[in-house]
Amino acid sequence: MSKDSRKSTSNFIAQKERKSARFIHGLTITKKTLSVVSTVGDAVSPFLPAISTICTLIEQIVQIYENAQCYKKVCNTLVDRALMAELAISGLLRRKKENEENFRKQGFYIAFEKFAVVMEKIRDFAIDVSQISGVRKYVEANSVQERFKLLTSEFEECMKDLHFTLAVESEEQRIIDQRSLKEDVNYIMEYLRKINDAHYKDMALLHQEILSIKSQTNVKLKEIDSKQLSDPLIGKSDDRRGSVIKKLLRRTFDVACKPIVLQKSGKSNVNLAILEKVSDSPNILRFYGLSIVDNHEVMIFEWAELGNxxxxxxxxxxxxxxxxxxxxxxxxxxxxxxxxxxxxxxxxxxxxxxxxxxxxxxxxxxxxxxxxxxxxxxxxxxxxxxxxxxxxxxxxxxxxxxxxxxxxxxxxxxxxxxxxxxxxxxxxxxxxxxxxxxxxxxxxxxxxxxxxxxxxxxxxxxxxxxxxxxxxxxxxxxxxxxxxxxxxxxxxxxxxxxxxxxxxxxxxxxxxxxxxxxxTEFEDLTNEIDAPITLDEGIELHMKRDDESRKKAWECFSKHADLGNPKAKYWKGYYLWQGYCVEKDMVKAQMLFKESADEGIVDGQLRYAFAIFKKTMDPAGKKEFVEYLQRAANNGNAAAAFQMAMLYFHRSKSIDSSEFVEKDSELGIKYLSIAARNKFAKAIEEMRNMGLDI
CATH class of the missing domain: 1.10.510.10 (Transferase(Phosphotransferase) domain 1)
Structure with a gap:
């Protein structure tokens, strides 16, 4: 890069930093303007829910950037988009009168609704890539780049549809953003390659196990019979370190017996259960369970010979x-x-x-x-x-x-x-x-x-x-x-x-x-906008289970799905699959299930897995079935976790898994326990039949 180019790039970055410093102040002004507009029933009224949602999403994107553990440059670029959106919306509201004709067009309203969906997708993408616990969703280097490119492209299209000329990117900005993206992707991929822990190849599964434990008010901890503890064969002066006593577990290896001084509670058990899970890492002192030594309850830890x-x-x-x-x-x-x-x-x-x-x-x-x-x-x-x-x-x-x-x-x-x-x-x-x-x-x-x-x-x-x-x-x-x-x-x-x-x-x-x-004051004018109810309201109508409510729910799901909302795509697919208020169309339903699944909707992942199972079970279909079922299980779906357990046990009543899933009872028990902790009745019954503690 030439000296002039470097200077230009440096000036551009400095300009972006100055803009970001003014961002929160600008968003506050936008919200104040929004609150004034919302008091008057006029052409803007149907747009207020979407605008309010977008403002909230913008705040969340900024907060995600502030708390980002990784992909910081990518998140900063997403904040730049949020800044563009904030400035554009603020200007639109200030010039409401000049834009009144647009506010009365159905197409302009639909463009705003699509924009809210895109901003939500950007927010969800930022959540995933900003935290170490989420980046493994994008294990392929180009998957982050492809998702980023798709979202920024959708953002640009929305800005054009809304006539927000402020959002047009300069070529120089695109070059800097792509360079930042490449740098972030390169170092994160290198980090994931080098940090790989042989003890836990599937970190997503471990994360779900810990989340399921956290959801419990009490858990039963592993108990070690005190008879399995004996004094060291050869005593040393430091076998007792304060209240901590050295013992030999099963006459095989040294352990530290640490008294429980504070009163034990359900929350304590949950914390210790989590400690037991994470201590499988070679860089965390192993916790084996609880036992009794000299009539006192103790925690049993790995013995560290040299102390701290x-x-x-x-x-x-x-x-x-x-x-x-x-x-x-x-x-x-x-x-x-x-x-x-x-x-x-x-x-x-x-x-x-x-x-x-x-x-x-x-x-x-x-x-x-x-x-x-x-x-x-x-x-x-x-x-x-x-x-x-x-x-x-x-x-x-x-x-x-x-x-x-x-x-x-x-x-x-x-x-x-x-x-x-x-x-x-x-x-x-x-x-x-x-x-x-x-x-x-x-x-x-x-x-x-x-x-x-x-x-x-x-x-x-x-x-x-x-x-x-x-x-x-x-x-x-x-x-x-x-x-x-x-x-x-x-x-x-x-x-x-x-x-x-x-x-x-x-x-x-x-x-x-x-x-x-x-x-360190607007006139009260009538509107001809057809505004759908919110997706949450549509789901509430669905739960009423009567024909009239489901008809309204179908209209809601269909409209929001057409706007690109992933959750609405799942619900639209579900209605097409079941034939609720519409003729059954399993082919289209399967397509919608896959789209929602690929955008992170857990129920969509489960539904798509079984949609494949219903249609075909050739080798490719079986592989895809397991892939999406495992995604749903790793994202906390209890039914999927139970089905994964049955596959690993080779006891599935629906499918013979022996030809495409290697039997693994230990992994099966992990999935079964996740399902049981999430109150899945079949999993609880299965664990009882196997003599396992829930």
Missing amino acids: LKEVYEKHDIPWPRKVQMALDICRGIAFLHEVGVFHHDIRCQNVMITRNLESKLFNFELSREVNAHSVDITDKFMSCLFWMAPEKLNRDNPYNHKCEIFSFGMLLWELCFEKVPYKGKTTEYVGKHILNGGREVLKFNYRKGDDVIEIQKEFAKIIKQAWAQDPNERISLPLLFLSLETLCAKYAKPESLCGLLPDKSLVYDEDDDDFDCM
């Missing part, structure tokens, strides 16, 4: 290549939690356990605090982790999110680098004010021995600064953080370079750290 990371660095020095490996392992554990919708809440070295083989495993995260062995009140908990806490979270009213977690990881990385607790010797009041004012710990490396060490320190310093940025939106994303550490690890933490721990004080650190680094 803070205890390790207080007794030993950790070589720099080993620090790189530890940092990557901790990051991998955090990423695993985020992908299944769990935040740790207390990232610091004290909550990372180290095994005999120097493996790093996350421990003591928020979901298990209710049964933490240390009985402390919420104020003590807050103060104990304040030195690692993001500035926005120092105000306890602010919600905790992934950006807070990234900040804490940056502080943990500083702690690991310098092998000491941050802000040592300073009061919590002083540190709190210091952090709020943009201050941070000293980031000054004094140890120099070999080029590799210098490069590791430089990369660590870069990552730390990106992680603890004062503005949450400027902090490095978790996928980019992981890729940075993975690249560093591949270069400097090769197996041959990973030695064990060093004697304490082997490494030299800068001790001169007293100073911290410091781093």
Whole structure:
């Protein structure tokens, strides 16, 4: 790119940032205008529901961008579209009189309704790609690009239909947007390839298992017979660490028995059940279940021979290549939690356990605090982790999110680098004010021995600064953080370079750290607009089950489906399939089921699967049947989860699955339990017949 082109691109990006800064103010003005217009019955009245919906969607798209974990550039581009829409609608309302002729045209009304549908699709797409737990829906690199291209094309068509000339994109903007999209897609695909966890190839299924557990008020936890616990064959001085006792489980491996100090509750059981699921990750300390030791109920965890990371660095020095490996392992554990919708809440070295083989495993995260062995009140908990806490979270009213977690990881990385607790010797009041004012710990490396060490320190310093940025939106994303550490690890933490721990004080650190680094009135006119009832109202009519209500529901579903609404397509297909108020047309119904399924409607995924099953069961049909059935199951549909279980058990009454689904009882039980937890009667009965706990 030439110097002039780079300057032009830079100016264009700066202009976009200035526009975004004015966005919320502009949206407020639009809503005020809308509230004034809504008080008068005029030509605009039929458009008000759609305009109000669009304004709400615009707000949601902006909020999604603010909270995006990944595909940040793509989400920013979608915000640009939202900004265009806001400006266009605001101008339209201000110039209502000049546009009165358009407001009386049925075609203009339909264009507005279609625009609302497109904005909803953009919102849903942004939700998926902005969160780590959603990006696996787009496992193929070109699927994000294709969806983005389709949605922006639909957006442009709507803008043209509404005569919103403000929305016409410049060629330069298109080039920048495509470049941003390509960059985002490349790094996310690389992240998904490298983060792949062999223990859980199907993260969507695990996420659904956790969601189904969260929906319960109480769950039964795995109980370990105390007879299976015995004392270690050879006792050691640290077999008892405070209230935690080391035992041998089934005379095979060491475990930690941690007393339950707080009163156990249904919610505690739910949290521990989730902990049991996520601890299958190699970077999270495994939770085995509950047992009784010395007449006290205890939690049984994997035994970490070396204790927590803070205890390790207080007794030993950790070589720099080993620090790189530890940092990557901790990051991998955090990423695993985020992908299944769990935040740790207390990232610091004290909550990372180290095994005999120097493996790093996350421990003591928020979901298990209710049964933490240390009985402390919420104020003590807050103060104990304040030195690692993001500035926005120092105000306890602010919600905790992934950006807070990234900040804490940056502080943990500083702690690991310098092998000491941050802000040592300073009061919590002083540190709190210091952090709020943009201050941070000293980031000054004094140890120099070999080029590799210098490069590791430089990369660590870069990552730390990106992680603890004062503005949450400027902090490095978790996928980019992981890729940075993975690249560093591949270069400097090769197996041959990973030695064990060093004697304490082997490494030299800068001790001169007293100073911290410091781093905003219309006429009432009649209308001839035919405005359909809302989709929700149509569904309510359907539930009444009488012919007149269903006739109105059919008209509603048909009109909204013609506007492109995915949920309406499902309902229109359902009426065509059943022959409600219309002649049966299973071919068209199947087409509508597929369209709704491909746009994420779970009921559509299930219906399309069985529509295929009814029509054909050739090899291609069987493969597609299982694909869509599994999509519905992984998205929480209880009936689909039950059918998947039967397929994996090879006990389906509808179809012989042995020729195209490999028998897998363990996977079958997982799907069966999801269906049972969602109150699916057949699944509950099946689990009872199999002697399994629900």
